[in-house]
């Protein structure tokens with residue numbers, strides 16, 4: 001597999017408008033920016049960015065400009081209104097793309113506004129009938145002849161796993177991926193926002209019945225004492241938590257063995 | 270007949286502390302006490318028996334008092350048996366797909382079973398609705414596991430075959446979809462765990478063309494409360510078929526026992542997976558964020574040779590941490606500091622070398638599972654907290670560790686080597 005053939009593919013990144021957790025200002029969605037960064041670093045022959053949203057909103061445009069500033073020449077925008085289902089619009093656009101369908105479709109794991117269900121990439125993969133790999137942090141290699149790709153998946157606790165998947169595929173990029181580059185003003189000015197000719201969008205009717213409010217603090221679970229007798233209640237209230245009072249070793253020659261034994265028991269070695 | 274009074278016996282009968290008291294009461298009158306007027310007197314104090322916890326009990330069910338008292342005294346605290354909930358002729362099911370690593374229920378799994386029981390109670394036909402837990406396993410679970418499922422609220426258990434622990438999300442989703450076709454679950458609950466239930470649940474939902482309720486944290490009557498906008502909002506929405514719930518979404522079941530009867534799953538032929546697990550990749554332990562690291566070797570003021578410390582961390586494959594003193598003295602970078610003003614770590618094993626265990630440091634390691642202390646002072650706070658303490662000079666222990674590891678590494682040992 002030569003370097004050229006592996007880059008001879010088309011990748012599309014889906015971009016959304018994020019929201020800063022404290023100031024609530026629109027910003028690049030952190031995971032989408034990372035997905036874009038993964039694509040830019042892999043530098044395939046064809047790179048595209050796709051956004052479904054409201055182009056009339058000036059704040060959304062600034063965010064799209066921020067993405068353009070990362071060095072992608074253009075962003076295709078599917079115009080949808082705020083209350084319509086972006087997943088449906090994207091799915092029907094991509095399904096009808098024909099030859100323009102990318103080999104790899106990158107997204108973030110979940111959006112920073114709205115329902116934030118992280119369901120969109122699964123829906124796209126299902127509609128396009130291609131595999132989906134969640135939470136990747138890098139594209140390792142692509143073998144066009146065999147029609148497979150290797151990606152690095154990030155697991156909890158900083159672990160990594162290699163996954164081999166068939167092409168084409170959808171992948172979501174998590175926070176473990178490389179930090180996205182800064183947006184540069186010149187590139188942002190040069191970049192173009194193309195509006196895709198209209199697509200039938202479906203209004204998201206289910207969501208109109210929902211009630212959305214600022215997140216309440218979740219109550220902490222208390223330790224409930226379920227004692228039947230007064231004696232048990234008394235014990236629960238007064239008994240000290242038993243300290244395990246670990247083993248103490250004073251000899252140097254036994255120490256290393258004891259430590260390694262515990263480490264093996266805990267399966268960290 | 271003139272009844273002659275025995276004043277002495279009367280006095281003993283009144284005096285409950287007299288050593289002959291009970292003998293006198295049971296004595297001549299066959300247990301009945303005859304009062305001064307010749308009437309037989311009842312003695313309410315004799316009813317009942319002294320229970321195991323020293324409290325007098327009266328048994329009105331007519332069981333033999335003597336045997337009860339005897340048995341109670343032997344058993345001591347009688348074991349509480351929880352009421353068994355039986356669902357006869359279950360006609361519909363609330364399914365819970367458990368993560369259950371190695372068959373063991375996680376806290377999140379138990380929370381989810383609690384939620385499922387709440388969903389069952391809210392269902393239309395609650396009496397004939399059962400909670401069916403689905404686990405993936407290569408073998409049938411053993412009796413002790415079944416017992417733990419019974420106590421966690423599993424009415425029915427479905428064991429789906431799993432060839433290995435590899436990441437096979439497509440296969441698992443396909444198995445669950447087939448099962449849904451077989452049993453037509455009214456709800457399918459998944460734990461919202463990265464690459465666990467969160468992944469499988471969304472795949473199943475996409476396959477069934479159902480819109481999942483994600484990040485659910487409460488069931489409020491017939492409404493679900495979910496976190497939206499990456500945790501910034503609460504969305505109240507009607508019940509959905511697929512429910513992906515956060516930790517502590519409901520109270521766990523702890524006051525009842527459930528049947529945990531086995532349900533069979535039709536065997537299905539799985540199509541080949543399009544995703545293949547190539548196994549874990551080696552990671553440089555120092556690239557792992559300290560808060561996420563599984564294994565931390567942390568150094569403090571008691572370290573004399575920092576090169577040796579780094580060498581030991583490299584050989585062990587541990588992520589490096591430090592106390593504030595080590596950071597302030599410039600031996601370690603600031604982002605390695607553990608504690609109140611540093612990072613709050615969640616490691617499975619935390620080795621503290623030459624760290625005294627000041628409260629500001631202990632706060633940072635509150636969530637660690639096992640702590641190993643290496644310290645010259647056997648009365649310091651770190652040793653009190655530790656599961657294993659080595660009371661010796663840090664340098665000597667680190668040297669011994671390095672020696673043992675490098676001796677073993679040639680033979681059977683494969684510590685994680687740092688990737689450049």
Ligand SMILES: Cc1cc2nc3c(=O)[nH]c(=O)nc-3n(C[C@H](O)[C@H](O)[C@H](O)COP(=O)(O)OP(=O)(O)OC[C@H]3O[C@@H](n4cnc5c(N)ncnc54)[C@H](O)[C@@H]3O)c2cc1C
Nearest residue numbers: 569570571592593608609610611623624625627629645663
């Ligand atoms: C506002 C505030 C915030 C703080 N936040 C933090 C924080 O986030 N994290 C933090 O760590 N600290 C914090 N501290 C500092 C904290 O109170 C302690 O001073 C610090 O944790 C002590 O570090 P130490 O255990 O490495 O050093 P010491 O307390 O000096 O302990 C050294 C230990 O090493 C042992 N020792 C000495 N020589 C050897 C040897 N040759 N072999 C083996 N053992 C040896 C000693 O017996 C002793 O137990 C904070 C303090 C304040 C006031």
